[in-house]
Amino acid sequence: IRAGQGSQKTVQATGAGQTDFGWADTPAVLAGVDQGVKVKSLGVFLQTTPASVQFFDAQGIKAPGDLKGKMIAGTAGDALTKTFPIFLEKNGLELSDVKVQNTDPAGKIAAVISGKTDALLGYASDQGPTMQNKAKKDVSYLRFSENGLNFYSNGLIAGPKTLQGNGDLAKRMTAAVSESWAAAEKSPEPAVASMEGASEQLPPKDVLSEQFKTTLTLLHTDATEGKAPGANTEADWQQTIDVFSKAGLVKEAKPVADYWDAAKGIKG
Template sequence: MKLLITALCAAFTTLSASAADLSLMLNWTPTADHAPLYFAKAQGWYKKEGIDLNIETGKGSAATAQRVGAGGTPLGIVDLPTAMQARGKGADLTALMVIYANSPQGFYWLKSSGITGPKDFGGRKIGNPPGDAARLMWPAFAKKAGLEPTAVKFVNLSPQAKVAALKAKSVDIISDFYNEHDQKVKEFGNDLGFAPWSSVGLNVYGNSIVVNHAFLEKNKDTVAKFTAVTQRAYAACVQAFDPCLQALMAGASGLNADNQRDQWERIKTLMRDETTTKVALGAFDGARVKSDYDLVSSLIGIDKAFDPSLMFTNEFLDKKTRMTAQ
């Protein structure tokens, strides 16, 4: 009887482990850049590693960084400079894998408004959500563009309302990720003005998967398995996106398949840099992380300084899995 009870307890423990809940909070609502997560979940890859992944909608990088940093959820997707600012305020988080090795951030306007570039932004209204990474990083962009950070007025908009607001001219400029570029080209044609952040010399790391550091220390095996599956999923979606698109469309509502397919083509260019193609897909370069930290510290400010090398780890990435060169 004792042996039977011991066996049953062991079986129960195994079953519990195989169904362990793990939550990940997105930066915003699901789009193509999150498709690999939905694909791996639909394929049962996480479940096979003992992870029952719950994907939560986010409300901006700042909100997700705060939630993960406070231990409200173990994992999240956050723009890396925003994660740095949050860590400077006491958020306990570490980046596990970069999704956007190049900054996806850009500003859009209508040429018919008289704006020819960022130098003309002064006195204009920029529409974006209050928790948007572009708003948090605006002081850095403004200084690089030769503007005072107070030169513009921000108007609160949901992500879904940006294009309509620009079309209605209730705002002069909107911020958005480059993966949404095709949608705006179709909407505005030759009247569309665009400036990527790189046009003023800003190419900081973008969306990255972060983990609560205390959770990481107590659950290294789970975090290692999650990271390995996620890296593998992104690599699979680079090779063939249709199965990933199908999983995304089944797992999220209100999406247009053609738009998401267009987005993924842009996303692949954002995923690709010297480190992700030669070291590992999702890998951070320590020198770039330090450069981003120095930029955030000098142009925006970090409340409490920390060693930027502690902001990330490449420990759980498979070096044999690399981003394609083209």
Template sequence: MLKKLLAITAVVGVLVSPAAAQEDFKFALNWFPVGDHAAYWVALDKGYYSDAGLNVTLENSKGSGDSIAKVDTGAADAGLADSAVVIASLARGTTIKVVGMVFDTTPLNIFSSADNPIKTPKDLEGKSIGAPPGDSQRQVWPAFAKANGIDSSKVTWVNVEPAAKIAALAEKRVDAVADYTTGLPLYEKPMGEGNVVMMPWADNGFDMYSMSIIASEKTMTERPEALKKFLEASYKGWQDVMADPEAAMVIFKKRVPEIDEKLLGANMAMGLQLMQTDRYKENGIGWIEKEKMCSSVDTVNTYMGLPKEVSCDDVFTTEYLTKIDMPAN
């Protein structure tokens, strides 16, 4: 009888062990769901996270400052944030690091309307820019302004909630909005094609690292395997998005019904362009190049007036990355 009970117990243990092994993992997005986030929903839907033993929760945030705060305080295990804001936060005492990249070319950008266009950095003087306080570009603004000779005292920042940026520009409540280049389709929907002007920061001497995946010292120290598995599963999601963008949007719409899949499909396509680089083709999706990261750190140290200088080695690590190749097509 004892042997029989032990055998039954063993079988039950085998049956329940996969579920029991599921480890909660909270990921703080930097925004409400947009095309830039499709890969994480794909990874969730296709079981990449669950296959890795992770029960992943995706949570919205109100910009990089917000997602950094969540990760640093332990409210999230990892998150999305602009690298420049991460660097600046380290000078103020956070215990986070960049553990993987998303866009290999910066999407930082200023949108304006065609009837009141902002085509050069100096055009921003005398204008108002809408963005929430935690927005990455608002955080990095001092560096961009100094690098381009902009008199910041002549620029007015207006607090605008993330979801209200588009309306604020379309309704002319602000002269410009700080938002990623990938957002162009979202702005053209209410304003019309050809009526939105972009001023990409990369075209104005500011192609530093931008959107990244971050983790706290606590996560890296206490849960290194979970972090490594999370990154691998996430980049497999990106691999699938690149291989079949249309299928990715079907999944995204299924998981987040309120999205406009046509609009976010165009939004996502612009993000994928920022990832089609030789660096990713050679080293895998999400790779961090030390030279570019250290150059980004130098820019922030030079222009952002940090309370102390940040060391490049304190900003990032590649030890949790598993090489996930770009798709063949």
């Protein structure tokens, strides 16, 4: 298992056959296919987006309307910043109602802690617990999925080298990943403990536990509740494609089958 340096690079490396499988954010998969990268999803496992606006409780933000006039740290061109206007629109707001401060991904937490921005655009399973640990202040979230906007997040991907050259391996790998998530959902603590030493960049254990606890809330949509992790539906895929077509991340939307290899995925 190698560090991927972000979903975009993982999609490119997987499509080029530099790796047998990849773990990537679905918006990066859609954008890659749009640009001609030969890669497909074997199943999205984090099916509820962790995309959120994050802020300290002291800001008093309780609903999307409370964001009016706030300064929010975002990263130009990423999926969060591109979908934020749709989130605002779903909640009766316009982009002009807020101020988005373009910030590099690593600097967003520092911008909120220092008071340069009132909030940040991030993943509920990532920045929030880290920010809370660093500042020793409670963090709250406005999750996109709880305010009218959901789309697929991370999943397992493969390129032609695996899909065409070793389809049986692709099926077995997808089943193994599904089994792993099901086990982790039942016993989160051993799953967190197993990550020890996996990377020098891992956060403290209590932060990691909180991140993983949130991650486990992302495994299903209403359509897949009760099904094995990684079981996808065509309707959820289409909703995701539609969101990113509207956001401009996908210039020419293709059929669901161009993005998702259902035959090698988890049967619902």
